[in-house]
Amino acid sequence: MSARFVTGKVLGSLATLFFVICFNFFLFRVVEGDPVASLFRGRNLTATQREALTKQFGLDGSTGEQFAHYLQQTAHFNLGRSYATNQPVFSEIVDKAGPTIALVGISTLLSTVFGVLIGVVAAWRRRTKADYAATTFTMATYSMPDFWLGMLLLSLFAVTLGWFPVGGIEDASSNATGAGHVVDQAKHLFLPCLTLTLAYLGEYALVMRSSLLDTMREDYLVLARAKGMREVLVRNRHAVPNALLPVVTLIAINFGFVLSGAIAVETIFSWPGLGLATYDALNGPDLPMLQGLFLVFSAAVIACNLAADLLYAYLDPRVRAA
Amino acid sequence: MSTVALPSARRIAWRRRRRAMRTAWGQYRQSRPGMVGLGVLVAVVLLALAAPLLADHSGLAAVNATSNPVWASPADFKPLGTDHLGRSVWTQFVWGSRISLLVGLAATVLAMVIGTVVGVTAGFIAGRTGGLLMRITEWFLVIPFLPLALVLAAVLGPSIRNIILVIGITSWPATARVIRAQVLTVKQRDFVDRSRALGASNTHVMGRHIMPNIAPLILANTTLTVPIAILSETTLSFLGLGDPSRPSWGKMLEDGFSSGALSQHAWWYYVPPGLGVMLVVLAFVLCGHALEEILDPRLRERSS
Amino acid sequence: MSVTPAAAATERADEREPAAPLLSVRDLHVSYRTGAGPLPAVRGVSFDLDAGETIGLAGESGCGKSSLAGAIMRLLPRGTEVTGQVLLDGEDVLAMKPGRLRAVRWTDMAIVFQGALHTLNPVQRVGRQIGEAMELHPGEGGGRRAPERVGELLELVGLPARRAADYPHQLSGGQRQRVLIALALACDPRLLVADEPTTALDVMVQAQVLRLLRDLQSTFGLAVVFITHDLSTLAAVCRRLAVMYAGRIVEEGPSRDVFAGAAHPYTRALAAAFPVIGDPAFRMRPSGLPGDPPDPRDLPSGCPFHPRCPVVRPVCPHTAVELWDAGPERRAACVEVLADEAPG
Numbered sequence: 029m030s031a032r033f034v035t036g037k038v039l040g041s042l043a044t045l046f047f048v049i050c051f052n053f054f055l056f057r058v059v060e061g062d063p064v065a066s067l068f069r070g071r072n073l074t075a076t077q078r079e080a081l082t083k084q085f086g087l088d089g090s091t092g093e094q095f096a097h098y099l100q101q102t103a104h105f106n107l108g109r110s111y112a113t114n115q116p117v118f119s120e121i122v123d124k125a126g127p128t129i130a131l132v133g134i135s136t137l138l139s140t141v142f143g144v145l146i147g148v149v150a151a152w153r154r155r156t157k158a159d160y161a162a163t164t165f166t167m168a169t170y171s172m173p174d175f176w177l178g179m180l181l182l183s184l185f186a187v188t189l190g191w192f193p194v195g196g197i198e199d200a201s202s203n204a205t206g207a208g209h210v211v212d213q214a215k216h217l218f219l220p221c222l223t224l225t226l227a228y229l230g231e232y233a234l235v236m237r238s239s240l241l242d243t244m245r246e247d248y249l250v251l252a253r254a255k256g257m258r259e260v261l262v263r264n265r266h267a268v269p270n271a272l273l274p275v276v277t278l279i280a281i282n283f284g285f286v287l288s289g290a291i292a293v294e295t296i297f298s299w300p301g302l303g304l305a306t307y308d309a310l311n312g313p314d315l316p317m318l319q320g321l322f323l324v325f326s327a328a329v330i331a332c333n334l335a336a337d338l339l340y341a342y343l344d345p346r347v348r349a350a
Numbered sequence: 351m352s353t354v355a356l357p358s359a360r361r362i363a364w365r366r367r368r369r370a371m372r373t374a375w376g377q378y379r380q381s382r383p384g385m386v387g388l389g390v391l392v393a394v395v396l397l398a399l400a401a402p403l404l405a406d407h408s409g410l411a412a413v414n415a416t417s418n419p420v421w422a423s424p425a426d427f428k429p430l431g432t433d434h435l436g437r438s439v440w441t442q443f444v445w446g447s448r449i450s451l452l453v454g455l456a457a458t459v460l461a462m463v464i465g466t467v468v469g470v471t472a473g474f475i476a477g478r479t480g481g482l483l484m485r486i487t488e489w490f491l492v493i494p495f496l497p498l499a500l501v502l503a504a505v506l507g508p509s510i511r512n513i514i515l516v517i518g519i520t521s522w523p524a525t526a527r528v529i530r531a532q533v534l535t536v537k538q539r540d541f542v543d544r545s546r547a548l549g550a551s552n553t554h555v556m557g558r559h560i561m562p563n564i565a566p567l568i569l570a571n572t573t574l575t576v577p578i579a580i581l582s583e584t585t586l587s588f589l590g591l592g593d594p595s596r597p598s599w600g601k602m603l604e605d606g607f608s609s610g611a612l613s614q615h616a617w618w619y620y621v622p623p624g625l626g627v628m629l630v631v632l633a634f635v636l637c638g639h640a641l642e643e644i645l646d647p648r649l650r651e652r653s654s
Numbered sequence: 655m656s657v658t659p660a661a662a663a664t665e666r667a668d669e670r671e672p673a674a675p676l677l678s679v680r681d682l683h684v685s686y687r688t689g690a691g692p693l694p695a696v697r698g699v700s701f702d703l704d705a706g707e708t709i710g711l712a713g714e715s716g717c718g719k720s721s722l723a724g725a726i727m728r729l730l731p732r733g734t735e736v737t738g739q740v741l742l743d744g745e746d747v748l749a750m751k752p753g754r755l756r757a758v759r760w761t762d763m764a765i766v767f768q769g770a771l772h773t774l775n776p777v778q779r780v781g782r783q784i785g786e787a788m789e790l791h792p793g794e795g796g797g798r799r800a801p802e803r804v805g806e807l808l809e810l811v812g813l814p815a816r817r818a819a820d821y822p823h824q825l826s827g828g829q830r831q832r833v834l835i836a837l838a839l840a841c842d843p844r845l846l847v848a849d850e851p852t853t854a855l856d857v858m859v860q861a862q863v864l865r866l867l868r869d870l871q872s873t874f875g876l877a878v879v880f881i882t883h884d885l886s887t888l889a890a891v892c893r894r895l896a897v898m899y900a901g902r903i904v905e906e907g908p909s910r911d912v913f914a915g916a917a918h919p920y921t922r923a924l925a926a927a928f929p930v931i932g933d934p935a936f937r938m939r940p941s942g943l944p945g946d947p948p949d950p951r952d953l954p955s956g957c958p959f960h961p962r963c964p965v966v967r968p969v970c971p972h973t974a975v976e977l978w979d980a981g982p983e984r985r986a987a988c989v990e991v992l993a994d995e996a997p998g
Contacts, residue, residue, distance in 0.1 A: 176624030256759035
């Protein structure tokens with residue numbers, strides 16, 4: 029992969045990021061003429077209060093001045109202070125990023141592995157019972173609202189059976205350290221992780237199945253068989269790697285979106301990540317938090333898209349030539 | 351001058367189209383998943399339309415439910431029990447189906463209209479305008495849906511109209527991209543060149559050649575966009591951004607969750623709405639796949 | 655099971671010993687399973703091929719020649735009905751157990767497909783794909799180290815050895831075809847089935863590839879089954895030729911004799927469309943044979959060619975034609991050869 033190719037893609041992503049930063053500003057200021065009024069809708073503010081708030085949130089001064097101020101602050105990773113906790117938004121986000129990345133990371137890994145496996149089996153044995161079962165199962169999980177699935181799992185395994193905790197990331201009352209602590213967190217992670225895994229498994233399986241069915245019609249598979257290769261090797265060495273290409277990019281892109289899509293699931297399980305933070309910020313409303321989270325989510329998507337582009341170019345030599 | 355009146359070119363074209371549609375329907379009928387999906391959709395639409403007959407609208411207001419037991423199971427309170435305020439779950443479910451379907455469909459229409467206009471324009475008028483439109487579309491696709499939707503909904507305020515707007519505004523880019531690709535493909539086909547050589551104007555080419563060739567794609571795309579819109583509405587309502595005065599399946603889930611239906615083991619409150627969403631989405635997906643198989647014959651032979 | 659040097663192969667042909675043929679196809683039938691019922695593509699084909707001998711199979715699209723090629727190597731889709739025998743050195747390929755079949759593939763018989771872009775794996779370098787064939791059959795091909803041998807093979811087909819690092823999309827059509835030929839030779843097969851190897855190439859490149867095939871055939875004493883719809887290309891490589899129509903052989907004999915005077919009207923029509931290599935204008939001229947090849951599920955009665963035959967006789971729709979003798983080493987499935995002994 030040429031340096032020029034990579035640089036081009038990176039610059040493109042940075043440009044997009046810049047536009048998102050600008051958009052972020054205007055979204056919160058321009059959509060509603062008086063942000064203070066809309067944010068504190070329903071609460072009666074005196075004129076002095078309103079003036080003070082306006083000043084406090086840096087909402088005085090012309091839009092241009094505010095914009096310049098905002099850009100400058102963002103460049104220094106200063107995303108303002110949360111209304112709720114009065115801590116810097118940036119540090120709040122950093123704290124809460126960990127649980128979300130852990131949850132989304134592990135569930136993405138699992139849903140990818142199982143989704144691909146199911147897709148491969150379904151395609152290789154199309155029109156058999158295995159295929160029908162796999163396709164039905166994946167279509168069903170794909171159709172469910174992910175947080176509803178979470179509710180079902182929660183009510184069955186945590187509330188009714190009591191096998192898993194009902195929420196949170198760890199048992200606040202326990203003093204466990206080291207391995208015990210990890211086990212405790214793992215127990216809390218299990219249900220939300222299972223929910224996200226099942227929710228996204230379906231899409232990967234369906235795409236993998238579709239991609240593999242396309243690949244299976246290719247001539248180079250016949251050639252591989254003619255060389256004397258066993259079916260299993262033909263499948264694993266030629267069909268599946270080629271079929272994986274579109275799936276890989278899908279996964280990379282999805283990862284960026286799932287980060288922000290886990291809001292509802294985190295809410296159900298009270299998982300202290302960025303999703304729950306968004307939910308809380310919405311109910312505030314905590315303007316700087318929302319703005320900061322929005323930026324972080326968008327940046328994550330941009331980064332994942334870039335990774336997907338580069339990954340695809342690395343895997344498929346035809347793209348590099350273009 | 352002929353004595354026999356020949357049918358006009360337009361009449362012939364329409365006759366051909368009708369025949370094509372009949373053939374398509376014949377093929378669709380052969381797809382069992384497609385028919386099942388269609389059946390489910392028809393059933394749900396009938397349910398929504400028949401809401402006034404099936405449940406009393408007044409039952410949605412908490413004040414009217416004070417005489418009912420709270421958290422009553424379906425065994426005690428037919429047919430689906432009551433919630434934390436004593437309201438009938440069945441009433442909410444039936445009336446909620448209307449909102450869920452309405453929002454899903456309306457938002458999809460909005461997204462399709464914007465997406466088609468942008469997609470066709472970007473594909474047809476290549477060059478700078480087209481490029482700019484595509485840049486905007488690509489960029490929109492980068493913004494993660496949920497945060498954008500949440501922020502817009504929070505700022506605009508909770509109402510049915512706003513939810514439709516929010517989902518429509520966040521969904522059109524995907525459609526635009528697909529449509530533009532198809533317009534580009536069609537534009538390159540020979541008959542467009544020939545048509546132009548004969549002196550066809552832009553509107554003529556657009557209306558007579560491009561549109562009919564992308565119409566099936568628009569249909570297929572719509573069937574796959576509606577379920578996404580419904581899922582989005584459910585999620586947005588669940589997160590508290592739905593219209594508080596109207597029931598919807600997402601709102602039922604929100605009420606259920608926040609009122610503690612889980613700890614009350616009141617499954618009749620949170621299972622039906624989720625199940626309803628799942629069945630409707632699944633039905634659309636099945637129909638969408640059946641349609642895709644008809645439009646793209648490669649898919650048909652591939653699955654046989 | 656390594657290559658017999660050219661000398662030995664020629665020697666064998668000269669002696670005309672009645673040694674068992676390398677390939678013996680006996681009453682082969684191929685029928686595809688489709689949604690609309692069985693589709694018979696090959697309806698009883700038999701021919702023999704000695705070691706080092708070449709035979710060309712010509713015919714229009716749909717006559718069954720590619721199905722025949724697939725059947726010989728047992729590469730047809732699962733569920734396709736294949737009956738008859740394909741004897742490779744006396745062993746029936748169709749009855750082989752999977753393990754034996756895999757061992758025999760590529761080491762005894764190899765196939766060269768049309769070099770379209772997706773005949774090779776697009777994300778693997780071509781050298782790797784050639785090397786893979788050798789990995790699958792360790793011990794064949796002289797035991798030299800893989801990259802060396804890959805380089806040798808590429809040079810054998812007229813490509814520089816460094817091309818091994820290229821991806822298929824980086825090669826031209828002609829170069830891809832050469833790679834496929836190099837690949838086919840990787841394990842020193844004795845039989846080569848070439849399925850339309852020059853069809854997608856332009857005229858000049860076609861000539862080069864044909865020359866290459868001819869040279870390789872004589873150097874290594876390969877037995878070749880050369881399949882094409884273009885009769886003219888067969889003359890360069892094949893000593894014998896067989897013309898197929900509607901799933902059966904309708905004429906066979908030495909290429910030169912058949913070209914000089916075809917016994918079957920269909921062959922005559924094909925030969926009349928004999929393009930002059932290097933003259934692109936000739937290809938634009940219509941071939942002069944009216945109608946379309948028959949639907950295999952709904953064949954005409956009697957001789958399947960009679961609806962399109964320029965010299966059709968009243969008896970043709972009612973005669974069950976067979977391959978009758980039409981001269982020394984020649985046979986044709988036409989009532990004409992019954993009437994006059996000498997080929998027209």
